[in-house]
Amino acid sequence: MPTFSSYDGTTLAYHRLGEGRPLVCLPGGPAQASRHLGDLGGLSASRKLLLLDSRGSGDSAVPADPASYRCDRIVDDAEALRAHLGLDRMDLLAHSAGASVALLYATRFPHRLRRLVLVTPSLRLLLTAPLGMAEAHARRADEPWYAEATSAMEAWGEAMTRGADDTEISPLRLAAAPFWYGEWTERARAHAAEQEKDRAPAPAAGFYAGIDVDRAALRGALADVAVPTLVVAGALDAAPAPEAVDELTGILPKAELVMLPHSSHFPFVDEPEAFAAAVERFLAAG
Template sequence: MPAFTAPDGTELAYQVMGEGEPLLCVPGGPMRASAYLGDLGGLSRHRRLIVLDLRGTGASGIPADPATYQCDRQVTDVEALRAHLGLERVDLLAHSAGGDLALLYAARHPRRVRTLTLVTARARALGVDFTEEHRREAAALRKGEPWFADANESYERIWAGSGTDVDWDAVAPFFYGRWDTAAQAHAASDVEQSNEEAAELYASPDAFDPVEARAVVAGWDARVLLLAGELDSGPLPRVAAAIAELFSAAETVVLPGAGHFPWLDDPRRFAETVTAFLDQGR
């Protein structure tokens, strides 16, 4: 895998897939190796995907200072990658917890971002996050699923603070539109691909200044896409729409039947939706 050196000396790796205009992709997890993104449902057939392994994940090096796992500290990694690639401005895509990092990058370097695609992404950087009530609302949509009863009992234990690793495994189906063999294999790779120590530090409260970030994006002229899954709870489609309202030029698209990983649930529609958004105005 190609690599570059972050300002603090940490070696960071990235994957390159496909041809065409570059699309810089930031994974979530938080702090999950970028392999889980695959080629984003065939999006690599339309764009050259440049997929970053965040520090301490995948093929990237472990930093000397664990405090640099905090997502605001990783903004310099994204900027170093942009400079390494020689790109004046970037089309930036982020998934899940990667949304926080992408939003912090956009707030700090607004003129470096041409478009921002937030895929079922968190927005704690803007003061918005999912809640237990959101989880319950989305879970209720899955009552007809054969796995619902056991998974929901595990959810209740997690919310009560007594959840175990077994319970976390049991609630995995809630994050996928279809709990088929592909989804099960994808979920099974989560622990192996994730840096748990880094994940605990990633979203430290002092990483965010929502007032400042909202002020920046409110006057930002870049186009923004909020892509939500109909069955996802983080964020719910209506929460994604509320996040979109914080930008001057943002749109929300809800993928029917999709969960938190919409490129797995409906690859064709996912790739077409993102490509159509990126192609606007070119």
């Protein structure tokens, strides 16, 4: 397992899968161990995946300063990894909350990006409230798990509001997990359970803690980012819902959208072949 020393001396780990042109990958979660990405639906057949474990998660060390868990500080970890790899410009893929890091990276280091892939990206830095989430949840009302998962989602929100710890929240999050998959199959169940085991509560809590975003300024900065960008979304996802994805692709000047019809938040689990083909096509075009 390769490691490198980041900007503040924290030892961070990353994992190599496959051969080919390198693709640096940032996990979601936030602060999820990178193994939840798997081989990105088989993308390792054509790309060398370099999967970063965020500080304090997976095989990466716990930093001396807990404030460095914040997503705008993790931008410097991504830049330190690029420098460590000796890449003048890199292809960067980010999933879910990792997209918050990737979007901030793009505004600070656009000259270090060749192509950018955002997979079911979190839009927390851009939107004041989730867009289309309630409607997306309602569209799944005929699913056999809907009532139980909805109850768990509501209890999860209430627990977070009163500051409950992860011991209480974890089983609620897992019970709500069917919403994040296109089908609640055995494969989806196993993926959700492994994610829960790998979750790092302190880094997750610190990811957005205290961040003060000027959303108008961020939108303006992203509108100047001329990096070719692929946004991969799931038609069944609630965060981001299709309406929210349209907001993002309307801001980025060189963005293209692939909407996978049978996917929710993990298209590399729900539709692996279609996901890998879409990403490979985009990366190979440059």
